[in-house]
């Protein structure tokens with residue numbers, strides 16, 4: 001690790017990153033951190049997000065050269081597509097051993113009595129099954145290689161405390177925290193550490209804007225109906241009284257993936273500005 005006079009970087013040369021949701025705000029920041037620390041990096045997202053994915057990949061190429069950056073598009077909830085993408089990455093860059101599950105979907109913002117069934121399924125498919133699919137495919141590749149690695153999953157403060165109007169999302173992120181603990185136990189004998197992060201209010205970015213808008217429209221007793229006021233109400237819950245930046249989340253992810261965290265596994269790290 002180095003960084004006494006600048007941003008902390010790790011020595012990830014000879015490592016291979018695999019980042020889902022890499023067209024998104026946090027995934028992009030994680031991919032860039034891995035690339036700037038010398039890792040070869042595979043960036044994954046939906047085909048419909050290709051434009052932003054190419055931007056993320058372009059930034060990584062700027063750090064580490066085009067021969068060390070690969071883009072793959074698939075839906076995380078389809079196990080076969082994930083498996084094929086991992087095989088492709090093994091072929092092009094080597095076995096992914098720094099894995100970040102950043103793909104995620106918030107779902108609808110509706111109070112529990114009327115929460116839409118189809119969104120429960122969609123959110124669980126992406127956030128829970130998707131995370132499991134990526135853990136399984138990358139863990140099998142790491143097992144075959146026999147050199148271990150590290151995985152970080154995206155949970156959320158919603159999965160710890162439950163967020164009003166976010167029934168499916170909170171349930172899915174609670175599941176991510178518990179499946180992380182199981183995977184950590186099952187994969188420890190293979191030298192693979194598995195942890196999760198639980199951010200709260202991170203921005204600016206797509207999730208923060210969507211959340212403020214949809215909480216305002218949800219008409220609940222917890223938030224006002226004006227998005228600007230909702231933003232203030234949310235930040236009022238944060239002891240540090242500000243949004244967290246995507247970079248502040250990526251820093252925790254990079255640390256968890258690094259050998260500096262070599263005795264940390266099965267842990268859920270809150271990145272919430274002090275919300276407990």
Ligand SMILES: NC(=O)c1ccc[n+]([C@@H]2O[C@H](COP(=O)([O-])OP(=O)(O)OC[C@H]3O[C@@H](n4cnc5c(N)ncnc54)[C@H](O)[C@@H]3O)[C@@H](O)[C@H]2O)c1
Nearest residue numbers: 021023024025026046049075076103104154156199202207
């Ligand atoms: N931003 C926050 O405030 C916040 C807070 C807590 C947790 N999180 C979690 O952190 C992770 C990253 O969040 P973000 O802010 O970068 O969100 P984001 O919306 O910017 O990025 C999420 C990415 O996931 C991709 N994705 C969605 N469904 C997919 C699928 N089926 N297959 C493949 N990719 C898919 C999207 O295209 C998008 O690029 C998410 O899991 C999110 O739930 C974010």
